[in-house]
Amino acid sequence: MKQWRVVHIEEPELEFAHGQTAAHPKDGLFLYGPPSSNYNPRRMEVGIIATEEGARLYSAWVRSVKGAIAPPETGKEANKYMWPGFQAAFGAEWSDVPFGYCKVEADEISKAIRTGTRHEGIYSTVDIYEQALRKHLREEEASPKMWFAIIPEEVYTYGRPLSVVPGAERIESPRGIKKAAAIRLIKQPTMFDAINEEARPFEFEANFHNQLKARLLDTGKVIQVVRETTLSTERDSKLRRRSLQDPASVAWNLGATAFYKSSGTPWRLAHVREGVCYVGLVFKKLEAARGRDNACCGAQMFLNTGEGVVFRGAVGPWYSDRDGSFKLDRVQAARLMTMIVEGYKDIHGKPPKELFIHGKIEFGDEEWAGFTSTVPPETNLVGVQIRRQNEVKLFRFGQNAVLRGTAIVVDERLAYLWTAGYIPRLETYPGREVPNPLTVRVRRGDATIEIVLQDLMALTKLNYNSAGFSDGLPVTLRFADLVGEILTAGPDAGSARLPFRHYI
Template sequence: MRKKREWKGPNLSSFELSHVPEPLLEFAANGRHVDVRFGLMDYGPVDFSTERTKEIRLGVVGSSQTVGKLGEWLRRCEGGIPAKNSRQPNLFPAFPGSTILGPFRCSFEIGTRHVRTMSPLLISRIVSEKDDDTAIALAVEAFTNEVKDLAEQDQPPQVVICALPVEVIERVSNMRIIPPDDSPADDSEDEIEAEDAPVVDREIENFRGALKAATLALRIPIQIVWPTTYDNDATVKRKLAELSTRKVQDEATRAWNFFCALYYKAGGTPWRMVRDQREYSATFMGVSFFEGIDGTSLQTSSAQLFDDRGEGLILKGGPGLKDKTDRQPYLSALDAFNLTRTALQTYKREHGNYPARLVVHKTSRFHPEEREGFQKAIEQSEIEIADFIWMPRRSPVRLFRNGVYPPLRGTAMRLDDEQTILYTRGSVDFFRTYPGLYVPNPLLLHAQRRDTPDWSFLLKETLALTKMNWNGTQFDGALPITLKAARQVGDILKYVPDGTTPDPRYRFYM
């Protein structure tokens, strides 16, 4: 239902409220569901075929303790993990198991040839190193050497799990509140305001980014995992706090997220956006900026390119500039052209043709120079339809509803022809609750070029893109995947030497 109310803000006389229904996702056999986990249970992954039995080969690198404990947990997951006691069964479903009868319709196997155990002497050398940067470099080198050894086998694993020992984690991190591994313990940081967000410790981020960058050339995705993912008794000390332990998800949710990430990294597609065949084929590009290793150099750009089939491509661009008036980063016309042109050519090599429509997302304003470069690349690729959407990190407007729960996910408020706010986090009918911990902040969508006439179509599309994070299975993400991937991609690309072209597939950056 749409309602009209008076808006008291400057330059606005009225606004329009609406609600975007929860987008469906596509699974095997053309199955549809709003929820990732129930869709996988009911239909299986979208690329499932009854004509072949799928087995995913896993490798493991870690200490004797982490390798052993992880192996025990993986075997237990085969029989399934029960749901936690909760009044929201749709929010916390049981994990049915990791065999061919489970939600991913495949088995996950670790052969004895694919296990590498790091020596206690090597781990001791890392832990005892007094210099932080040297300790991180030693840890990166140790894991990279083992992954390289596995990659050189005749039949290498499809994904290598790096099971970090507690003592290594504590050495390479100051242990503040952080998203610690490739299966985040809690996605609630997406709804926290910037100044209220937990401090992200750079040492652990540097270790993760450097390790991911070092293994890109090996062409085998890695999955970094902490003991708290698979061992309920494991604790990791937080320096600067009194031995408190990080909050982790319930075990069934951890299993869902862990195996979903493994499936995608191994080349599978768990789900994808539902596309109407009558609509133009589209691809979505997120443009972001990140700082160099020294933290002081000019920001560099990257493009996160995703299509509605779930394929993701990552490209490194040229240096960023800063606007003299508002200090927002942007690209020169030439660099914007080159980045977009390279992204579209990479898309064409993967798909055989250019998309009919390109949607560009940014968290900073589209500078006139930048727009000129984007538009020139689009014209040369003969793409006639494009939308440039600026999504600032903070919305100036929030909505409140009666009662204790925040607005429904999908609630939208049209401000004017160019601006709309959209609640991507909020109360969820399917969960029968609000699953977050903090007051949600809506996205502000500011269209700086809009060839798509229908705002409701753009909102539906943006909401669907928040469900395309294959690193987790709770569908109510705060950001579209084009922008969600930006920080983790930047933390890896800054370690990639200039002049090298890393593998562009997103599965290597998760």
């Protein structure tokens, strides 16, 4: 019987300005700044869709992040980082005067979010923000690279699927249609447009964040949804700031994602193989399925530079009620892979040398045949199944958790990888429970298991939605559910290809 091997995957390095490297994004940005890129903004062109109060909070917050912010005195050691100021970290100016301002009325929002069912209330509230932006795009010359959709706390409270508006605050719906009747209308529309229109809100997901992004994908504008309470500063007397994150951490995280969504590259992977492409499969079951078409498919492509592109596939019978799995047929798998390879060629001028597909489930025979049918012969195609599990535990002597990067190699195609664990750079394990590993299995194609593990460790450091040290999942799967929700948040939401920054 072959013995299992315990190995350690070294912490991947990130690249910053002047070719300098560091393991932590905050270290690299603090010391060197972002890596050179023709797309890095020199000034932040940020527009806002906000109430008068939201606009005031935005300007106050931007003024606060222009200067240094001290680290928190209490809390986890991993979060005790000072903020050096936005220009010091990213080399770009950020004016506290928004580059564009779409004003929305607080009273109108308050009424809309409380009207009818959650589908109706959220649909009406999204409509306020959507129409404000579309009016600006039609009538104004200023064209910000990204937009902050700043929402009052009540939109966050009542703008989610399971939220409930108290009876005393609830406003009767002018439509009067029930959800079950609306779903029937969506599946089998009548000949009368006025009747069909009553079901319109139920075609969209009852989630403000996802629905807003889905309904604005066609504009090509990048949206960052921000709560007013996130922007409130300690000096604000009118609005008490939520205590989930300290001001320095908010500045790091929101600053990094704003720079990225303004076409910047906050950091990129260092020491990577040339010509490697990583793809995460995205599936989402449809709530109001028409006939056999019960799910939407898509893919996220990531490069070593941190660039990401989302490809929308077809709606079809991809979901199986029998085992709860998703699988494409041969035709749609080939179509999706063609988009991926062509997308890579558009960026690099040639097909990838290696293409890794990451999925949470096994790859079906017909599905894999479709993938391989359109991949150039010079590209090594590999299918890797990655899933969380709690069947295997590993403990160290002493009080500290297992070291991040520890792996148990079972054989040349199977390993357990701890992407969460004790991090020497932070001198702590930033978690509460005993860390569980990822089960990593090379299901299709051929690749050295240690190289697959090294790649996965590197991909845990490409989450530009925060400036944290790392994630527990590689970016190929970290946002798969969110991307799927936005792709299916409305009828025909999205296009065949958009940069990843539009979805997170």
